[in-house]
Amino acid sequence: MFSNKIRYLLLIALAGLISILYNEYIMGLLFLIVLLLPLVLLALLGISCGMVKAELHSMVHVASKGEKVPITIQLYNPTIIPIYGMKIDLIIRNRFASKHHKKELMVTMDGRSNLCVSCDLQSKYVGNLEITLKGIRCYDYLKLFSLKKKCKASLMIAILPNFYEVEEEIVTNRSGQYTESEHYSPAKSGDDPSEVFAIRKYREGDRIQRIHWKLSSKQNELMIKEFSDPVNCSVLIFLDLSISKDKDSLAYIDALLESALSISYTLLMRKQYHYFSWFDSKRGICRRMQVLSEKDFYEIIAGLIENPNPTHPFNALSTYLAQYPKEQYTDVFYITGEISDGKLDYLSLLMAAEKRIIYLQEEGNNIRQEIRSLNINKNAEDNVNAIAKLGIGLSSINIHNLRSEIQNLRLN
Amino acid sequence: MEQYYNKAMQIINEVNKVVIGKRNIICKVLTAILAKGHILLEDNPGVGKTTLALAFSKAMKLNYHRLQFTPDVLPTDVVGFHLYNREGESSQYKPGAIMCNLFLADEINRTSSKTQSALLEVMEEGKVTVDSVTMDVPKPFVVIATQNPIGSVGTQMLPESQLDRFMVRLTMGYPDLKSEISILKQRQNSNPLDQVDTVACTEDILAMQTIVEDVFVHDSIYEYITLLIEQTRVNPLIALGVSPRGSLAVTNMVKATAFLSGRDYVIPSDVQYIFKDVTAHRIILKPKARVNNVTVDNLLEDILHIVKPPRIIAK
Numbered sequence: 039m040f041s042n043k044i045r046y047l048l049l050i051a052l053a054g055l056i057s058i059l060y061n062e063y064i065m066g067l068l069f070l071i072v073l074l075l076p077l078v079l080l081a082l083l084g085i086s087c088g089m090v091k092a093e094l095h096s097m098v099h100v101a102s103k104g105e106k107v108p109i110t111i112q113l114y115n116p117t118i119i120p121i122y123g124m125k126i127d128l129i130i131r132n133r134f135a136s137k138h139h140k141k142e143l144m145v146t147m148d149g150r151s152n153l154c155v156s157c158d159l160q161s162k163y164v165g166n167l168e169i170t171l172k173g174i175r176c177y178d179y180l181k182l183f184s185l186k187k188k189c190k191a192s193l194m195i196a197i198l199p200n201f202y203e204v205e206e207e208i209v210t211n212r213s214g215q216y217t218e219s220e221h222y223s224p225a226k227s228g229d230d231p232s233e234v235f236a237i238r239k240y241r242e243g244d245r246i247q248r249i250h251w252k253l254s255s256k257q258n259e260l261m262i263k264e265f266s267d268p269v270n271c272s273v274l275i276f277l278d279l280s281i282s283k284d285k286d287s288l289a290y291i292d293a294l295l296e297s298a299l300s301i302s303y304t305l306l307m308r309k310q311y312h313y314f315s316w317f318d319s320k321r322g323i324c325r326r327m328q329v330l331s332e333k334d335f336y337e338i339i340a341g342l343i344e345n346p347n348p349t350h351p352f353n354a355l356s357t358y359l360a361q362y363p364k365e366q367y368t369d370v371f372y373i374t375g376e377i378s379d380g381k382l383d384y385l386s387l388l389m390a391a392e393k394r395i396i397y398l399q400e401e402g403n404n405i406r407q408e409i410r411s412l413n414i415n416k417n418a419e420d421n422v423n424a425i426a427k428l429g430i431g432l433s434s435i436n437i438h439n440l441r442s443e444i445q446n447l448r449l450n
Numbered sequence: 451m452e453q454y455y456n457k458a459m460q461i462i463n464e465v466n467k468v469v470i471g472k473r474n475i476i477c478k479v480l481t482a483i484l485a486k487g488h489i490l491l492e493d494n495p496g497v498g499k500t501t502l503a504l505a506f507s508k509a510m511k512l513n514y515h516r517l518q519f520t521p522d523v524l525p526t527d528v529v530g531f532h533l534y535n536r537e538g539e540s541s542q543y544k545p546g547a548i549m550c551n552l553f554l555a556d557e558i559n560r561t562s563s564k565t566q567s568a569l570l571e572v573m574e575e576g577k578v579t580v581d582s583v584t585m586d587v588p589k590p591f592v593v594i595a596t597q598n599p600i601g602s603v604g605t606q607m608l609p610e611s612q613l614d615r616f617m618v619r620l621t622m623g624y625p626d627l628k629s630e631i632s633i634l635k636q637r638q639n640s641n642p643l644d645q646v647d648t649v650a651c652t653e654d655i656l657a658m659q660t661i662v663e664d665v666f667v668h669d670s671i672y673e674y675i676t677l678l679i680e681q682t683r684v685n686p687l688i689a690l691g692v693s694p695r696g697s698l699a700v701t702n703m704v705k706a707t708a709f710l711s712g713r714d715y716v717i718p719s720d721v722q723y724i725f726k727d728v729t730a731h732r733i734i735l736k737p738k739a740r741v742n743n744v745t746v747d748n749l750l751e752d753i754l755h756i757v758k759p760p761r762i763i764a765k
Binding site for chain 1: 686687737738739740741742743744748752755756
């Protein structure tokens with residue numbers, strides 16, 4: 039634009055020189071037109087830029103990682119003045135990250151018209167994608183001037199993680215024990231008479247106490263009540279989102295969420311009710327939700343991605359233990375990107391039959407290197423044995439190969 | 451048509467004397483009545499749901515019954531039963547609460563599924579069958595059911611598949627400041643229901659319903675409605691879209707809307723005006739819609755935005 043201004047100034051100078059050399063009315067008029075034209079263009083630009091309206095829309099509110107998200111910028115020019123050049127500034131930011139990136143679109147617009155500009159966005163990482171229409175910059179016909187108009191339109195699109203089913207059996211079946219619970223297995227019957235699981239025809243060997251006499255008299259044959267099997271909710275998945283500053287936070291958060299949610303998804307598919315907990319930095323507490331259905335699963339995802347600053351420097355397990363001090367579990371899965379003495383201490387305080395650390399690491403890093411720095415023992419091998427003696431299992435997932443690592447995760 | 455249009459405006463004005471600040475809702479309730487549909491009012495206690503039904507029954511001289519649905523209400527309380535008469539050695543039909551023109555089913559979510567089904571069956575068929583004997587319900591027949599979202603523990607909210615039977619689901623909401631002051635002043639010395647005059651009778655309502663049936667709908671409007679409904683079936687966040695019953699409900703409602711606007715033809719803005727009220731309760735979202743707090747209203751707004759209305763040019 040600066041070069042255009044220089045060229046135009048030269049044109050004014052030339053027109054002035056010509057009007058002096060050729061002392062005629064028409065040359066003077068030409069010089070006047072050349073001199074006044076930029077002012078007229080600026081005035082027209084001011085009117086059209088001031089009146090133009092812009093709105094941001096998207097039909098997609100929820101998308102998966104890597105999926106194209108179409109967004110539309112709707113522009114309306116109510117004036118008769120066409121706009122030769124218009125630059126649309128978009129700012130795209132994943133709320134889990136501090137950095138944002140910009141996208142610029144150039145369009146032209148006729149007078150008294152509506153224009154829909156579409157573009158596709160994609161996110162490599164999970165989170166809430168905030169798209170802001172920062173402003174539009176209009177240019178005149180000769181690109182001498184530009185005027186900026188600020189806009190306040192923004193959109194939020196939730197990017198969902200991918201989840202994979204772990205192939206191995208991750209929780210041993212302990213449902214032989216009778217437990218008190220408000221929830222019953224939808225898949226099999228049990229011995230709790232408070233809820234009827236199913237009604238079926240009598241088979242030899244069925245107990246007489248199980249006969250449904252009213253229905254049997256109606257059906258004219260013996261019908262049996264099958265009682266329900268109460269299911270307990272004694273599995274805990276604890277997601278620790280604390281990450282040191284030297285690590286790529288967005289990649290780690292993405293990997294941590296996908297790993298934890300994949301384990302939760304696997305348990306849900308196998309009808310194993312469980313708790314899912316994480317530290318909510320917005321509220322300052324550990325949130326814990328029961329996962330009984332797909333609805334609960336997506337509630338958890340909503341809770342996780344609405345957290346604008348999920349990483350935190352301190353030990354979330356200590357907060358969890360303070361909130362739920364005397365709870366007992368059959369299995370605890372602790373998903374983390376860092377291992378420290380403090381975390382091991384708090385993890386050992388959790389009352390559970392089986393405890394497992396699932397450690398997320400980058401290519402080249404080794405869980406043993408991290409364990410070597412712990413204070414349990416100076417030797418990495420001894421540290422691994424010491425952790426095993428605490429009753430804690432260790433598994434690792436490479437953050438750059440999530441799908442395969444999660445599906446082939448070995449926990450037992 | 452003009453005569454009946456004026457009568458409809460009089461009905462709205464009469465009801466508006468009692469239900470203050472809710473003219474929009476009153477119009478939509480009357481629209482549903484003229485479209486031969488039933489209304490579900492879902493709202494907190496004390497916002498005027500029963501008063502609305504009473505005012506309509508008085509203004510339109512409709513035979514009105516109200517039944518408070520509690521957990522012990524039986525299907526026979528709704529549809530009636532046969533009583534054996536020993537003297538005549540025959541059974542006599544004792545009509546249930548449903549045998550009226552305007553039936554107010556209060557707190558329908560508090561009763562058992564069996565009783566809910568009995569009512570919904572009558573709403574769908576317009577007939578009552580008791581002990582293999584079928585009887586027609588009186589005409590016109592309208593059900594206004596209410597559901598209270600507060601204190602719904604231990605209740606059985608109508609499942610989404612049953613909500614389809616209702617033409618519209620409306621929320622009255624609290625009145626604004628000015629309206630609430632008027633309500634307080636009005637109720638000091640008298641019952642405002644006493645001020646409601648009868649301005650129409652059952653024959654007038656039946657005549658209006660016949661006129662609504664004859665309202666003209668251009669092919670482009672049918673196409674517009676179908677395109678909107680189709681979008682509810684293909685949206686990635688919607689598990690269950692609007693059924694063909696819903697499409698028929700939209701068509702009937704737009705015709706009634708056109709009538710209440712004084713026209714004998716439908717325009718696209720009629721469709722946009724009632725689309726959300728008729729379709730919102732028929733849609734079930736997928737669990738993943740919860741992730742970004744997406745509501746049915748958001749999705750319907752998007753659909754109305756995406757599907758361009760046809761251009762109607764008057765000749």
